[in-house]
Amino acid sequence: MIRVLLVDDQPMVRAGLGLVLRSQADIQVVGERDNGDDIVAAATEAAPDVVCMDVRMPGTDGVTATRQLHAAAGPPVCMLTTFGDEDVLWSAVDAGAAGFELKSATAENLIEAVRTVAAGGTWIDGTLLGPILRSYRQLARPVPRPDLPTTLTERETDVLRLMARGASNREIADHLSLAETTVKTHVGTLFTKLGARDRAAAIVFAYDSGLVRPRT
Known part of the structure; x- marks a missing residue:
């Protein structure tokens, strides 16, 4: 059973996320929060396998809360965001987020993201990857472009x-x-x-x- 903590300041969004996740037999929503305040204590109490975290919230925002969880060796975080703010996305990467999913994503993508992050993997919505890579390349040294394997059909x-x-x-x-x-x-x-x-x-x-x- 995958235990999920939902953190979003909008009740309707939390309700929708919870409805999608609770439809799966292997996923259990073990707690909900409307901001990132005292996130380490909240995660300790709920003992989730993954935290689904909104980026922008009053009080402690999602990036700061993710950084706090990462520093405390807490559960992995899947960030929930909207498209268009590259600085926020890169800040979330730097804070240690393990997943990035759009709030407008399909229910199937959200479920796959939660399962992947809970299993220790990394999930990035394809629409968000371009901005993340652009931001990364502005800071990193150029690397040789890899070639696709010739064995790909x-x-x-x-x-x-x-x-x-x-x-x-x-x-x-x-x-x-x-x-x-x-x-x-x-x-x-x-x-x-x-x-x-x-x-x-x-x-x-x-x-x-x-x-x-x-x-x-």
Whole structure:
């Protein structure tokens, strides 16, 4: 059972997130907060496996609360945000957030994000990755652009391109007229061929290789 603590200042948003997560047999919402105040104590009390945290809140904001949890070796944080504020996204990366999902994402993407982060992985919504990478490259030294493996099939390349745009497995299946189980097989094969630990690493590879370019 994955235990989730929801932190968002908007009651309607928390209710919607809770409804989506509680629909899954393996996810339990163990607490809700309307700001990041005393977040370490709240996490200690609720003992969540992952914290879903809004970025902008009155009192202690999501970035500060994430930094406090990270410093206290608390549970991993999946940030919930809206598109467009690159400085906030980079601040959240620097604070130690393990996941980034849009509030406008599909229910399926939110569930995948929670499961991935709770399992120790990294999740980045494909729409947010472009701004995060842009901010990172302004601070980091240039690195050689990796080439896509020549062993990738045309179908695997299509799957990777859609994945990098933030599509879930179900959305990829619908777009390519495939069974969702077939898409999952392609995704697993992509991880192996790219040497990627998880979905986020595969998405980064897609951007760094030039297969996908950040949207402006």
